[in-house]
Amino acid sequence: MVGSRVLRPAAQLLRSSPSVLPRCSFQKVTAPVAASRWRRTYASPSGSKEMTVRDALNEAMAEEMEKNSKVFVLGEEVGQYNGAYKVTKGLLDRFGEKRVIDSPITESGFCGLTVGAALAGLHPICEFMTFNFAMQAIDQIINSAAKTHYMSGGIQPCNITFRGPNGFASGVGAQHSQDYSAWYGSIPGLKVVAPYSAEDAKGLLKAAIRDPNPVVVLENELLYGLSFPMSEEAQSDEFVLPFGKAKIERPGKDLTMVTLSRCVGQCLVAAEMLKSKYGVEAEVINLRSVKPLDVEAIIKSVKKTGHMMAVESGFPSFGVGAELIALTAEYAFDYLEAPPVRVTGAEVPTPYAQCLEEMSFPSEQLIADYAAKLLRL
Amino acid sequence: MLSKFAPRAFTAPVRYNAGAPLRAAFRPVMVARRTVTTDAASSHADKEDVPDSDDAPFQVKLSDEAFETYELDPPPYTLDTTKGELKKMYYDMVAVRRMEMAADRLYKEKKVRGFCHLSTGQEAVAVGIEHGIEKTDHIITAYRCHGFAMMRGGSVRSIIGELLGRREGIAHGKGGSMHMFSTGFYGGNGIVGAQVPVGAGIGFADQYLGKSSVTLSLYGDGASNQGQVFEAFNMAKLWNLPVIFACENNKYGMGTASARSSALPEYYKRGQFIPGLKINGMDVLAVKAAAEFGKQWCAAGKGPLVYEFVTYRYGGHSMSDPGTTYRTREEIQRMRSTNDPIAGLKLKILEWEVASEEELKAIDRKAREHVDEEVAAAEAMEAPHATQEVLYEDIYVRGSEPEFLRGRTPEENFYYPERPVQVPKSPAQT
C-alpha cells in the first residue's frame, strides 16, 4: 500500500518538492530581500495599519518607481485623470509625464509598445483599464511578451508587468465582466498573480515589477475600495511576496477551499457560516499566484482534510477550478475522501439585470451550502 | 492654408446639387472652405420662401461653416426640407434629451446599474442622421447609444426599461445601457473601436446582396486611434464598401482631450485615401444634409467616406464621472448656452416662422409628456424572473443549444428543452 502511494505523483511531490515542481525562485534573480522575510506573512497587530487595495497598489508602484528609474506606467487615463479607478492617483504629480504616460485608446498598439520598451531594457507597467480591453492586446502579451525569452534561446528577456482589474464588476454587462485568470494561467512564459488583500496587492505587484519575466497582475475592481490590515512588514518598501506561494487565510481540518481574488473573502465568510452552523472547520487557501500554482499547499491541506473544493468566479469550462481539481486528482487522489468539487461562475455571458447577474457568480451562501453537501452535513 | 483643407475642391469646385440657388453655385470657392463651427443656428432661409403647408418642400441654405472637406468636392450647402420635418427634428431632439435626463435621474436614484453614458448635447447627430437615411440603412455605434436606439425605432419605455434591467427592456434586461439593438441598429457596443470594422462588414453584406443601403459606423474621437479603425478603412476602400465611418468628435475620450490622444485630431482626414467631410454636429440640418449626401454617394457606388461630426457632450463621460476635472466649467457653460443643438434649431424655426413660440412650447410639452409616460411605464415593468430558463435563454439560437450548460455547481446545470430551431429574423432584414 505504501508502495502504491509512492507511485502517486503526490508522494513524489512531497518527498522532493523542489525538483518535481521547481518553482522559479525569485531570489535567484533580483533577491533584494532575504527569503525568510517572505515567509513571515503575519506581523504583530500592534504596528499594523488599515489600507485599501487601491492604495496598496498605488504604493507598490510608487515605491518601485522611486527605486528604479526604468520603471514607468503607461495606460489609458493613468496620468491626468489619475486612473479610471484612481489606482495611479498622484503618480503623475510625483513622477512626471516622462514616467506616467497617458496612452490613446489603442490597446494592441500601446501594449506592443510597452513590450518593445521591455525588450530594450525598461521595466514597463502596462495598465489596462480593465482586462476586458486587454483582449485587444492579448496577442502582444502572449506572442510578443511571453514567448520571446524562449524563442530567443534565452537571449532576450522581457521584464514587463501587465496590470488592471479583471473579472466582473457590478452591472456592467457581458463585454465588461470576464475573468481571464485561466487564459493567462495557461501560457508558459507568463507569471500570473491575483491579489486578494492589500498585502497581497502590494507584495505581489512589487514582486511582479521586479520579476525579470512578463507578469500579469489580475486585480479586482470590487476589491479596490476594501480596507485590509497591513502589517508593519508589509508597510516596508522592501516588502515583496513570492510567486507560487499560496497563503492559508484560515486554517481548518475538515475541508480545503482553494480560491483566489475576490472569492477568498467569500470563502472566509462561507467558512464562518459552516463553523457556526455545523461546527466544521474549513481551511481557506488564497492562491495569490495562478502561475506558478502552489500545488504543494493544496496537497498538504487535502492530506489533512480529505475534502477539496475549488472556488472561483470565471467560466467553468477549462477554468482555474478545473485545473485545481485536475491537479488534486493527479497529486492527491489517495487522500480524498470524496470527489473534489468546484464552485465557479455560470456558463453565461454576464447578464445586466441584477437578479440574473446574482445567479451567474458564486455567493457566500452557495459556497457554504455546496461545502455542506460535500461534507454530507 | 485653406487649400490644405480641401485640396481637390480647389481644382474641381463642382457642386452636386444642380438645383442649388445661384448664390450658392456662384459663391467663390474660398468662402465655402471656412472652418467648421459648432454654431447650432447658422443655416439660412428666407421667411418669404417658407410655404404655409407643413409638407410643402422648401430649401434651407447651410452656413459656409457647416462643412470642411478632404479630398472631396463639397456637398451641396443646401437642404430640402419641410416645416413638418423641422418640427419633427425638433421634437426628436427634445425627446432624446428628455429621455437622457430621465436616465440621469434614475441613475442618481440608484435604479440604473453599472455604466450609463449619456448623449446630452450630442442629440443633433443621432437625430440628423436618422432624418437623412432610410429605415433600410444601417447604424452601428459604441455604448453612448440611447439616442440612436430611439431614433432607430426603439420605444422610450423599452430603452429606459433596459436601463432598469426589466424583462420588457429593449434587450430583455440582458444588455443594459451599452447594449441596445433595433431595426437596422447593431448596437450599442462596449469595446471601444470594435464596432468600426463590424460596421464595414454590414456594408460588405449590403454590397454582397446587391442592396443600395448605406451603413454608418460610428465611433468617438478616442476610439479613432484604435488600430482596427484603420484596418477597416483600408478594407472598405479596397473593396469600395458603402460605409460612412462617422467619428462623433465630442472633444474628449473619457478624460483625455482629443489633442492629447490624436496625432491628427482632424478626424475627417484620418481616412487618408478615403474622402472626408467635417460637419457641424451641433446643427441638425447640417447633419441631415451630410447623411443624405453620404447615402447618395454610397448608393452611387463611390465607396466609403470618413465623416467627423463636431459635437460636445455636456455631462461627464459616464454617470460616475463629474466631467469637470479635465475641462473647465466655462467651456461646458459656453457650449450649453451658445451652441446647443435644440436651442439652435428653435431659433431658426422661430426666425423662419416655421412655428410660433406657442407651437414649440406645445411640442416641448408633448415630448415631455410622452417621455414621462414612457418612463413611468418602464418603471412599472417587471424584472426578469430569476429562473434558470431566463438566465440561460438566448445564449444560443433557440433550439440549437447544446444539451446543457454548466451552472455554478453541477446541481445548477441547465438542460435545454427539445425544440425546433428558431432563428430570429435579423433586424437588418426589415
Ligand SMILES: Cc1ncc(C[n+]2csc(CCOP(=O)(O)OP(=O)(O)O)c2C)c(N)n1
Ligand atoms: C477597448 C476598450 N478600451 C477602453 C475602454 C474604456 N473606455 C470606455 S469609453 C472610453 C473613451 C472613449 O472615448 P470616445 O471614443 O471619444 O467616445 P465618447 O465616450 O467620447 O463618446 C474608454 C477609454 C473600452 N470600453 N474599450
Ligand SMILES: [Mg+2]
Ligand atoms: Mg469622445
